[in-house]
Amino acid sequence: MTPLMDKAYVGRTVLVTGDTGFKGSWLSIWLHRLGARVAGLALPPKSEEDNYVICGLGDKNEHVDGDIRDYETVRNVMSEVKPSIVFHLAAQALVLDSYKDPLGTFQTNVLGTANVLEAIRGSSSVRAAVMVASDKCYENRERTRGYKETDPLGGRDPYSASKGASELVTSSYIRSFFSATHSASVASVRAGNVIGGGDWSPDRIMPDCIRALRRSEPVAVRNPDAVRPWQHVLEPLHGYLGLGTLLLKGGRRYSGAWNFGPSPKNRYPVRRLVEEVIRTWGSGSYRVKKDKGAREARILALDISKAARLLGWRPALDFQTTVRFAVEEYRFHADDPEESFAQRAGQIDRYQKIRKAM
16 A cells, blocks of 8 residues: 555645544644645644644644534635545544533534535545544444444444444445545545554543653553553554545545454553553553543454455554554654654654565
8 A cells, every 4th residue: 555655645635624633633744744735624722732733733734723513614625725635533532521512522523524525525626535433433242353344333422422423424425425436435444542642632541641650640540451452543544544545546446434453462451551651651650540430341342354355454563662652752842843743754754664564
C-alpha cells in the first residue's frame, strides 16, 4: 500500500472533519507530509496542549470552526473546499461522556455522519470518503475472538450504540447512493484503542497516566483487568490512508467496512498497559480505583484478517514500541510549533521505516 500512498495525495485537496482532535490532527500532519492541501472542519481545540495547537496546524490547515450536527455548515464547507477525498473523524468519542450526554452523543455520531454523507452525495468534487467509526460499534458478547466486519452491530452504552447506528447510516448510503459508477467510493473503518502524544481526553487511560506521572502521583486505574486492542495512532491512520488511495483509484470494490486493529499479541489488560507506561517513563506507581459509575466492556478485540487478505495491511509495531512511541511524544516539549510538527513528522518517518523493514 505504501508506494501508492506516497503519490496519491500530492497536490490533492483533502477534507478532514475533526482535524482539531487527536486522530484528526495526526492525520493532518501525515497528509501535509504527503503533499496534500488539507482542509478541516471541527469544533475548536479543547486544550492548549492538544496536538492541533502545539503543532501549529491552525496555520497549516484551511480550517473552519463548525459543528457537523449543522447540515448547512457541512454542505457549505464541502462546496467551498471542493475536496476530492473526505476523512470523517469528527465525533463524540468518549464512553463515559455518552452517559452524561446521550442525546448529544447520538446527534453528533449519527446525525453528524448522515450530514457528512449527504453533503458528499451533493458534491461534484468528492471521489472517495473514509468514514471513521470504532471497534465499539459491534454488539459486545465479551468473547475473546476478534469481531469481524460481518458481525452484528450494537452497543449497551450510548457511545457504542451511536457508533453502531452510524455504521448502519454509512452502509445505507453506500448501498443507496454510492454504488453507481459515477458516484464517490465510500468505506468505513474501525480501529482499536489508539494511544499517542497529544491526546488529553478525560477518562482515557493513556492521558490519565501521563497527567499522574507528571505530578508524581499514582495513576488511578478504573478497570485494571479490562482487555483492549492497544495500538499507536499511526497504525490505523496508515490503514485509512492506504484505503483512501485505493478508493481514489476507482476502487468501489473497496467500499464497505474494514477493521484496522493491532496484532492479537497487543491485546493486554489495562493493568499491563499502565505498568509498561510506568516502566518506559522511568518511575511511578498506580492504584486501583473502584468504578461505581457506568459499565464498560470487559474485553474488546478486532479480527483484521480482511484487511490483511485484501489490502495487504498488517500492524507494524509491537506492544513495547507502541508504548515507547507514545511516551516519547508526551515527553517532547517545544515552544516553537514548527519543532513540535517536526517531531511528529519524524515519528511518522520512523514508523514508515519500520513498515518498510517488515
